[in-house]
Amino acid sequence: MAAITIEGVSKRFGAAMALEQLDLTVADGEFVALLGPSGCGKTTLLRIIAGLETRSSGRVLIGDRDVSDLPPAQRGLAMVFQNYAVFPHLTVFENVAFGLRMQKRDEATIDRQVKRAADLLQIGPYLDRYPAKLSGGQRQRVAVARALAVEPAVLLMDEPLSNLDALLRLEMRAELKSVLKEAGTTTLYVTHDQTEAMGLADRIAVMHKGVIEQIDEPTRIYSKPSSLFVGGFVGSPPMNFLNLVASGGSLACDGFSMPLTHQGPVLLGFRGEDVALVEASRGVGFEVKVIEPMGSHLLLTGVVNGERIRVVAPPQADIARGMTIGLQLDAARVVVMDTQTGKAL
Amino acid sequence: MTKPAGSSFKGWLYGSGVAVLCVWVLLPIGLIGLGAFGGRPAVYQWPKTLMPASLSLDQLAVFLKIDGVWNAALNSVLAASMTMVMALLLGAPAGYALARFSFRGATMFRLMILLTRAFPLAILALPLTVLFIRAGLYDTAFGVSLVHTALALPFAAMITASLFAGIPRELEEAAWVFGCTRWQAFVKVVLPLALPGMAAAAIFAFVISWNEVFAASVLTVQQRTLTAYLLTVLSESPLHYRFAGGFILIVPSVVFIFAVRRYLFALWGVTSR
């Protein structure tokens, strides 16, 4: 019905490539989070889908309609802008009602939907105010409410909760998820907050330098990254990588071996919480340099063969600075990457 | 005001500069006011006093009874109003284009707009007169307003350009996304936000036309504007009536410009708070 399909979209700003032959499909009713470092092209992609930016090549489809050359108004979507773009000359109520008024809905409907969106985002008390008299976070919620009020089939959100305090963000996140699921809204959601992406999304698309590196379910993005970049970008602490050499049909190091047809230097990636801490003689030797108590666990930073590695230990573990302990890897929970290309093997 | 410490000379220079400018502008206005309200004695009195010995509205009243003053004033208002409307209708789209689109030669266009002001009107006077006579525009307020529009247009375009540039593009884009066409977004979002500034630009165009005397004198005979009329009539009047006439000409301009000064500062890139 209202899936978003992006086919080979490129965007060039002068000589710089902001998007490069990008393909992406968001299924009808699906929630996809776009995750990526600053400047990787997330906003540009959203703006091209909305029709606010011209594309250099490619097509954009909503449902089975090619909207590539339609003006924004005819694409039938709503958007939350990164910088809110709340109308300063309209009250909060009129801001939220803007899209509905453009659709010529009757007063009763407008009133009902505005109230509903306002309640959801807890801006009910400010409906009569002008945006100049709101805080940044309140303004941001007005922008979200304005988009939700039209009950769009397709919703594009550019960091819609970035300016809220941690508690409110957690609350809004849950509300958004239930509302959007209930309405079956196809959502593309840009965020810098990984936990937000993990918690909200059906699938996460990790973007890097104008291309989508990997798009997958949150747990797979986390545990089975398809590239060095995704492993290093997602998760806190990021994935660890050991430089090893594969030969003779297997990849082996102290206390660990797995079959591998690839020959030559590879990177062995593993998550800090996926290793068992054992005696030094039974695993990969890990020299502890820094111990950070995080409450629920200890974060250990140390070196293996001169490479910096971070692992997680139970809070009560008897570990001291300078100790060497063994790390036992689990072949089911590692990824192997080609050293040259940085892609998973 | 922050006073830079240890550079009292700079402060002194700044202060005296301001003082000189104030005297430059205010002294003539003050003298005209003195002559307009003080009558003959105030005009010829020496040394001048701050207030005239006797205040009276006589010369203003007499002045307003001169034959044709009201007709000339009406012509002025007509020409200025038409100038205002035309300058804005033509200037605002140019300003919008300058503010929103990057097109080849945009900088050049901006420069050319201002350069039209450097073109001396005197050179145009004769061909314009001939043209206007042929076109039947000679000696009409509309004809005058056409020339005045040409004079006011650069300012209208530049003021509105800076106005539109100050309105975030995202606001318009949001309007588009929520169902507006370009025109609807302009009317619903840009225009309300630009309105105070547009009013200022309009008033500025009005004042330019109201004050202009050369083109108005050349292009009219019967239907003179106030400035052109006063120039001919008052050249034979006693000095204090001239002052009264001058005063009546100055007051609207000063009041209007004072009312819109904030937007004119914005035009020159000075922010006033």
Ligand SMILES: Nc1ncnc2c1ncn2[C@@H]1O[C@H](COP(=O)(O)OP(=O)(O)OP(=O)(O)O)[C@@H](O)[C@H]1O
């Ligand atoms: N109008 C423009 N002109 C030139 N370059 C642009 C323009 N807009 C964006 N870019 C460039 O395109 C790249 C992608 O920008 P974009 O705004 O999409 O990044 P982003 O992923 O949204 O970043 P952030 O997370 O910081 O918002 C950046 O390198 C940026 O400098």
Ligand SMILES: [Mg+2]
């Ligand atoms: Mg962005």
